[in-house]
Amino acid sequence: AHSHRRDRTWQMGNQGGLGRRRTPVLQRASGVRGAVSASAALPPALSLSKGFPTVQLPIFAPNPSRMAANQTLTTLGLDAPDKFLLIAGPCVVESQDITFEIASRLKALCAAFDVPFVFKASYRKANRSSASSFTGIGDEKALEILSAVSRELGVTVLTDIHSEPEAELAAQHVDVLQIPAFLCRQTSLLEAAARTGKIVNIKKGQFAGPATMKLAAEKVFAAGNERVLITERGNFFGYEDLVVDMRNIPAMRSYDLPVILDCTHSLQRPNQAAGVTGGLPQYIATMARAGIAAGADGLFIETHPRPAEALSDGANMLPLHEMEALLQSVCAIRKALAHFSR
Numbered sequence: 001a002h003s004h005r006r007d008r009t010w011q012m013g014n015q016g017g018l019g020r021r022r023t024p025v026l027q028r029a030s031g032v033r034g035a036v037s038a039s040a041a042l043p044p045a046l047s048l049s050k051g052f053p054t055v056q057l058p059i060f061a062p063n064p065s066r067m068a069a070n071q072t073l074t075t076l077g078l079d080a081p082d083k084f085l086l087i088a089g090p091c092v093v094e095s096q097d098i099t100f101e102i103a104s105r106l107k108a109l110c111a112a113f114d115v116p117f118v119f120k121a122s123y124r125k126a127n128r129s130s131a132s133s134f135t136g137i138g139d140e141k142a143l144e145i146l147s148a149v150s151r152e153l154g155v156t157v158l159t160d161i162h163s164e165p166e167a168e169l170a171a172q173h174v175d176v177l178q179i180p181a182f183l184c185r186q187t188s189l190l191e192a193a194a195r196t197g198k199i200v201n202i203k204k205g206q207f208a209g210p211a212t213m214k215l216a217a218e219k220v221f222a223a224g225n226e227r228v229l230i231t232e233r234g235n236f237f238g239y240e241d242l243v244v245d246m247r248n249i250p251a252m253r254s255y256d257l258p259v260i261l262d263c264t265h266s267l268q269r270p271n272q273a274a275g276v277t278g279g280l281p282q283y284i285a286t287m288a289r290a291g292i293a294a295g296a297d298g299l300f301i302e303t304h305p306r307p308a309e310a311l312s313d314g315a316n317m318l319p320l321h322e323m324e325a326l327l328q329s330v331c332a333i334r335k336a337l338a339h340f341s342r
Contacts, residue, residue, distance in 0.1 A: 077116025082338035085298030086110055089120040091313040093142035103149045113327045118156045119149055125312055126162040143173040164192040171196035181205045181233055184216050194223035201229040206236045210251035217257055230257045231300055234266035242266055246294045261291030262300040264316050279316025285326045292333050
């Protein structure tokens, strides 16, 4: 019965839209849809010489014939093979003005590039390096601001939760509940999020491998909710650094799970002696392009008009004015992959 339910839930193509049954990502090109000859992809002037064998490239792109099968995820806008999802916004709700400024600009950019958009912002930060770190403006006030963003701008809204009571509270205001990476194995929290009926985005723990996330998703399924996203956000590399293993993206997608790449938290420099998390924001665009090329179904990016003034995680945020150029380059990569999958 469980297998039948999964067959019904994840059927949106084989390589790139959210949530679908897929063929293996690394596959031989001979007679296989989705693989292309490198020489065929090059202009005549750049074709490989006759002395070299033809190289076959695996193409990470969706199967258009399966794209519309899952109603939950087509609601997020994944209805064409050249699309990807953008989850973006500030780390935390700082004020109504800055929240609306960011959400409005992101909505306009995503409309211009035809990118499905989910606005994200924490209403409260529970996992802080220092006891003196900013945690929020107050739960009710922040949640009301998120409700207003959803209502007035007409965008899908995501926020994270840290305990079972928070699941029910936040679900009254947002569309997507996010499970923080450090809590990705917390069974009671996953079950509480599932019971709300909201889409659940589970961030992969910095200590976890792909198989762990399959088990985490199955906890949500078992609680009666099949609307799950998984977000890759890197693994610990020593005490004060993270690294993204791009193999995790096709690995988790092979479980019929839609995979998002967190391009900002994966560039954090955690556990700094000063008590403030550092970051490498100069590599955000590189991470985004690599993630889409590796087959990610969407990107998660924290952004702020003035990262240096952000009240939380400013060290690894994308300046808002750089988002347009990033989307332009990533959209080009996605469209190229979709073209070669035909």
